[in-house]
Amino acid sequence: MWTDPLLQGLFWSAATIGFYAAARQLFRRLPRWWASPLLVTPLLLLVLALCLHERYSGYIQCTHWLILMLGPATVAFAVPIYEQRAVIRRQWPVLLVGVFAGSVIAMGTAWILADALGLSASMRMSLLPRSVSTPFAMTVSGDLGGSPELTAMFVVLTGLIGASLGQGLLQFLPLRTAVARGALFGMGAHGVGVATANRIGREEGSIAGLVMILAGLGNVLAAPALAYLLRRYA
């Protein structure tokens, strides 16, 4: 329907940013997980795209630059890491153990559950890195032979589901330390979880942020080795 690619690019970029700004306002008034901008914005865009008969390839060409902004956002994490250096120095062995355990459980359960539910191999590979935040997960997924785009969507779903389930889980688990409560959200629900953890407490929030970054780094560094092992033995 668009004759001018520049006009098309402007239209979809403006629609994405505009819907996001509106959804953020809504979330400020109504802070529930189902009103998260990450759920509302894509839903609005989907309706618009279906009405205009737009395909994913057309849409993503116009808005790929937004995904690229995850690069500078990753660089930005240097600031909170630097600010939390005292916590890191004190708790690094515990955080490393937690991130390692969480990553093994995440990949193991994704593999077993995908197998049990009869999902295709590429779906399974795309599910594996869903517990780390998107820029990391998309890299890992590409390495493993999954689809980075599908992974990005699974990551987003994991964040939403994890953040809403996490608060319920806190009431069942006998967690006595703030570090454990923070790790739960950082490992299980990355970005969305960090926002939730910040609402519970300052220490929980900063630990969640740290665990999220460590998990992403650890998984990216481990991915080439894991890809090699999977090709060899699976």
Added chain:
Amino acid sequence: MRPLRLITRLRYALRRSRMLQIGVLLGFWLLGQGLSHLIGLPVPGGIIGMALVLALLAGGVIRPPSIHRGANWLIAEMLLFFVPAVMVVLDHRELLGLVGLKLAAAIVAGTVLVMAGTALTVDFCCRWRMRLVD
């Protein structure tokens, strides 16, 4: 005297402008991308950029107020950068059916296990370390 005053003025402008700070972070990302290509590392450019900024912060070359506001903005609005990726659903209509339900089940069950496992492990380690210290 003159160049020194120029640097001070630039630094002052940098501390006040969020846009400039975002520009600086963007620059470090591009630098990281370039380095990643040049050396052929499997690490994304963003992580190399982050390591660079972290090293400069630790060395006192950059002070946190120079990038603090830009960094906070990028992290706070990160959800926007995820949105286009979710639109892949347009090309995967099968996700709206049974396959989608299975995937949702796998994500819910997996996430609960990850959260409980991680939190219990960390809690156990924390208390074990506290006992060692006592």
